[in-house]
Amino acid sequence: MIIGVPKEIKNQENRVALTPAGCSMLQEQGHAVIVQHGAGEGSGFSDEEYAAAGAELAAQPADVWGRAEMIIKVKEPLPEEYNYFRSQQILFTYLHLAAAPELAQALADRQVTAIAYETIQMPNGSLPLLTPMxxxxxxxxxxxxxxxxxxxxxxxxxxxxxxxxxxxxxxxxxxxxxxxxxxxxxxxxxxxxxxxxxxxxxxxxxxxxxxxxxxxxxxxxxxxxxxxxxxxxxxxxxxxxxxxxxxxxxxxxxxxxxxxxxxxxxxxxxxxxxxxxxxxxxxxxxxxxxxxxxxxxxxxxxxxxVPRTSTLALTNVTIDYVMQLAAKGFNESVKANASLALGVNSYKGALTHPQVADAVGMPYTPIASLL
CATH class of the missing domain: 3.40.50.720 (NAD(P)-binding Rossmann-like Domain)
Structure with a gap:
């Protein structure tokens, strides 16, 4: 799989979704990683470190979004990023759609496969990807x-x-x-x-x-x-x-x-x-x-x-899910992992998380009916 890591554009957001160490792990499994120039600088990770870990460096965000099968981010996309959305592209990030109905609509309209860190939930109710933040x-x-x-x-x-x-x-x-x-x-x-x-x-x-x-x-x-x-x-x-x-x-x-x-x-x-x-x-x-x-x-x-601390804490818990999605693909990963399935907020143009759909006033479709 081709995994893309764009630079965060939210005001003073210096975290990055993948460390060079995570890049090396994906490379060792045969996946390709595209990292936008400067994506890791705010967290203290240089372009040279990503290149040494096997990543391809891209100058523009369009180069990352346009080629990647899965985009991993930290924060929800901003309106200026909506035009990059592609049908069936996996977006794996914090989404917080309950407070962003326009983003929920854009994801549905473009048929993005959107997985929210904050709604991945374990059987005991814990939220493993929200916990460190x-x-x-x-x-x-x-x-x-x-x-x-x-x-x-x-x-x-x-x-x-x-x-x-x-x-x-x-x-x-x-x-x-x-x-x-x-x-x-x-x-x-x-x-x-x-x-x-x-x-x-x-x-x-x-x-x-x-x-x-x-x-x-x-x-x-x-x-x-x-x-x-x-x-x-x-x-x-x-x-x-x-x-x-x-x-x-x-x-x-x-x-x-x-x-x-x-x-x-x-x-x-x-x-x-x-x-x-x-x-x-x-x-x-x-x-x-x-x-x-x-x-x-x-x-x-x-x-x-505190981007250095936050990036390390976040990627400690996201990397296993990224590795699973890259290795098995979306459908097999979601079928095999009920906690990951709860993270899916948007798929094939439908909202697939009941609380998110209710919060933004859109219809809810169970993910199981779409797989």
Whole structure:
């Protein structure tokens, strides 16, 4: 198979979908890899390293998209890339279609075989290709929140961990999954007072056990959320429903009750955001805006700020799926791997993930009926 790796074009997105080591693995199995010039530079991988690993270097994105049977990326294609789409070409990347109906329509119209990293799901419900980026984003949410709590950034002027004789900041995390757990680790490590709201009772018990009582847990419901939000110095939205838009759990009225100069970081912004006042996606260049006296951080590709770490973590988990698709082809891979089949969002002009189809208002067609 011919695998293509275009350079990411999203604002300040420096990750790359394949490392030179991954390129070598594919080459050893007899596959060809085309990498766009400069695709790996933001993550510290030079063109020379890709060439040494056996990749062919292409000057223009059209050269990569036009020849590859499978395109592997990090972020969802932007409108200027839609014209590169080809029927039956495999696109393997983060898609987040629930928040991008125009992309879903373009993939269906061009009959692209689109597989989303974020909806590949194991039998136990875990999301193996989303997990490493959720770990990065969860940890970064606290790092960025602490920065914007500084007075010179417009924040309350609160040190997250306080000092002896001065209480620490109150960090409220809504969602106790991978993002929330990693945010809690970082916030506790910095000495903050941490509360996690979660709706799954088993997960609440897990968090209580693993953190040995160092944080407080609350059942996630409107009453508890409203009370917690009012007290927050840093509010982190860490809610995910695979394939669907994030539920709006924090209302605008709740945000209005927050302290002046408090900070909100909504990691769910890629899926539409879980906080009502997150009404736009920001960039690493201009990451924040103020509303109701509260600083809002809504960057849609947070792990792109630490591309070396993020690229290595991401490719650790994607390479096995890339190898499988390259070796067996799409049909055989999907038939043999139920978790991979759940990752298919678009095939033969149909949307094949129920939550994605529902979110964008398009018909759903089971992938099994199309194979």
């Amino acid at each position: 959720s770990e990065v984003a969860g940890r970064m949410s606290v790092q960025e929140g602490a920065k914007y709590l500084e007075a010179f950034q417009g924040g309350r002027g609160v040190l997250l961990g306080g000092v002896p004789g001065v209480p620490p900041a109150e960090v409220i995390i809504i969602g106790g999954g991978i993002v929330g757990t990693n945010a809690a680790k970082m916030a506790l490590g910095l000495g903050a007072d941490v509360v996690v709201l979660e709706k799954n009772g088993d997960r609440i018990r897990y968090l209580d056990d693993v953190f040995q009582g160092r944080l407080r847990t609350l059942m996630s419901n409107p009453h508890n959320i409203a009370n917690a939000v009012r007290k927050a110095d840093l509010l982190i939205g860490a809610v995910l429903v695979p394939g669907a838009r994030a539920p709006r759990l924090v209302t605008e009225e709740m945000v209005k009750t927050m302290k002046k100069g408090a900070v909100i970081v909504d990691v769910a912004v890629d899926q539409g955001g879980s906080i009502a006042t997150i009404d736009r996606t920001t960039t690493h260049e201009n990451p924040i805006y103020e509303k109701h006296g509260v600083i809002h951080y809504a960057v849609g590709n947070m792990p792109g700020a």
